[in-house]
Amino acid sequence: MDMADDTNSVTLKELKEAMSHMMEELGKPNLADYFPFLQKIDPQGIRRRNTVTFRKLINLFGRIIDQRLKVREASGSLKDDDILDTLINMMVVDQEKKEDQLDKTIIEHFLLDLFSAGTETTSTTLEWAMAELVKAPEIMSKARAELDQVIGKGNQVKELDVSRLPYLQAIVKETFRMHPTAPLLIPRKADSDIEISDYIIPKDAQVIVNVWAIGRDSSTWENPDKFIPERFLDIDIDVGGRDFKLIPFGAGRRICPGFPLAMRMLHLMLGSLLHSFDWKLEDGVRPDALNMDEKFGLTLQMAQPLRAIPVPTKH
Ligand code: HEM
Structure with missing residues (x-):
């Protein structure tokens, strides 16, 4: 809007x-x-x-x-x-x-739904991605090199280019793995008694899915606490609810309806920020000392918001 x-x-x-x-x-x-x-x-x-x-x-x-x-x-x-x-x-x-x-009331409530579900989730994911890149300058350089090669200096990143930017896509997936902005999805309730992996979930029990823990599980991910986009280059993992290892948008009938929009926006915004600017931290802040603590709310935000300085790229 x-x-x-x-x-x-x-x-x-x-x-x-x-x-x-x-x-x-x-x-x-x-x-x-x-x-x-x-x-x-x-x-x-x-x-x-x-x-x-x-x-x-x-x-x-x-x-x-x-x-x-x-x-x-x-x-x-x-x-x-x-x-x-x-x-x-x-x-x-x-x-x-x-x-x-x-009527006007329905539009007001619909906008409330869209804004509450769609704004902070997207901006927080972008902020985490940028924080991880500012913290690891070698990963940022690799992403910028890919953009230079595929988009070309002086050209703007467009939606159509994203499919030719595998490293950028891997960065977004790695950000979702480590920093899912809806870490516990939305609570579910069992319709009936159900058995999953030898556990009985009784009817009406509230079920909370800890996506954050799945992303940090060392039996699923090697070096789970390290930001390594390369891990996604050789495996085909979809974040749209089919691979339960990585479900930042949830899964099933209540999967995030904003998923396609969010994916487009995230790649476009991150690609544009990286292609148009070089990024540095404020004087005195070392990349390896960047505060990556999390603040728990409905979305998982940075406890201390990222402050990075853009330096326009010379083309
Ligand atoms: C990075 C961005 C986003 C993330 C990580 C995200 C994540 C999620 C998650 C995990 C859920 C719950 C799904 C479940 O429990 O299975 C959800 C629901 C929802 N999302 Fe998103 N979302 C994002 C962006 C958006 C955008 C851009 C919109 C709309 C413009 C949106 C609209 C919604 C709505 C309306 C629901 C509730 C659906 C329902 O209850 O049936 N989301 N989102």
């Missing part, structure tokens, strides 16, 4: 802050999830705080929609430039037909 023309009334900073607050709260272990009788009491205040943040975000999206409706009314044209235009066009058709399948 292009929000450039909506910035008069809505600050992107406000959106980013509310999103990040929401992700942090949603990731906190909530006693009421394990002892349902506590739900009404909300002993940690998590639901109360989340209600305030959700309301704030819904209002914010409401303001964006109103602003867009105003602009469209003034110009008298039905634009179809981004997802918000498309949703508004569908809403207008519904109103004309006197159907109420898509």
Whole structure:
């Protein structure tokens, strides 16, 4: 969604802050999830705080929609430039037909879903990838050499180029292995009693899949705590839910629907950042001393956000 023309009334900073607050709260272990009788009491205040943040975000999206409706009314044209235009066009058709399948409330909640599931997951993965590369300059040089060779100096990376950039793809996979941004996926519940590898999972048990631990399992991965993209060059591992060794987007019917978009964006953004800039750390920070501690929320973020300095590439 292009929000450039909506910035008069809505600050992107406000959106980013509310999103990040929401992700942090949603990731906190909530006693009421394990002892349902506590739900009404909300002993940690998590639901109360989340209600305030959700309301704030819904209002914010409401303001964006109103602003867009105003602009469209003034110009008298039905634009179809981004997802918000498309949703508004569908809403207008519904109103004309006197159907109420898509109204402003549904659009507000749909945007909340997309933004909460799609923004921090993608940006955090990119940040981890960049941190690993700044920490290992030889890997960054190898990636940049591949880009120079395939894309050529002075040219921009395009989506179509990604299939010819195996090392870049391997870096993204290695980032997913070590830093899955949804480390415990989304909790599941067993429909019925089921036996898996000699364990009985009783009906209605909540099942939490620890993707982070799978990625760090030494019986599956050699040197699991080392960032080695090369490990993916000779094996064909798909991150789309078929290889259970690497399922950063989950698997099965509830697999992340944003998977194709996220994969496109990540390769394009990472490729562009590496091809257009050389990267260095602030004075005094040694690559091998970079703080890679994790902060646990609904997404797994860097405890200390990466601060890297871009130096434009001379072409
Ligand atoms: C690197 C980026 C991303 C990662 C790692 C990621 C990961 C995930 C994971 C692990 C799940 C839960 C799946 C499961 O439990 O099996 C999920 C669900 C979801 N994701 Fe993503 N995601 C990313 C980007 C996106 C984007 C860009 C969008 C949309 C624009 C998106 C929309 C959603 C939605 C709507 C759900 C909930 C689906 C449901 O409950 O049925 N995600 N994502």
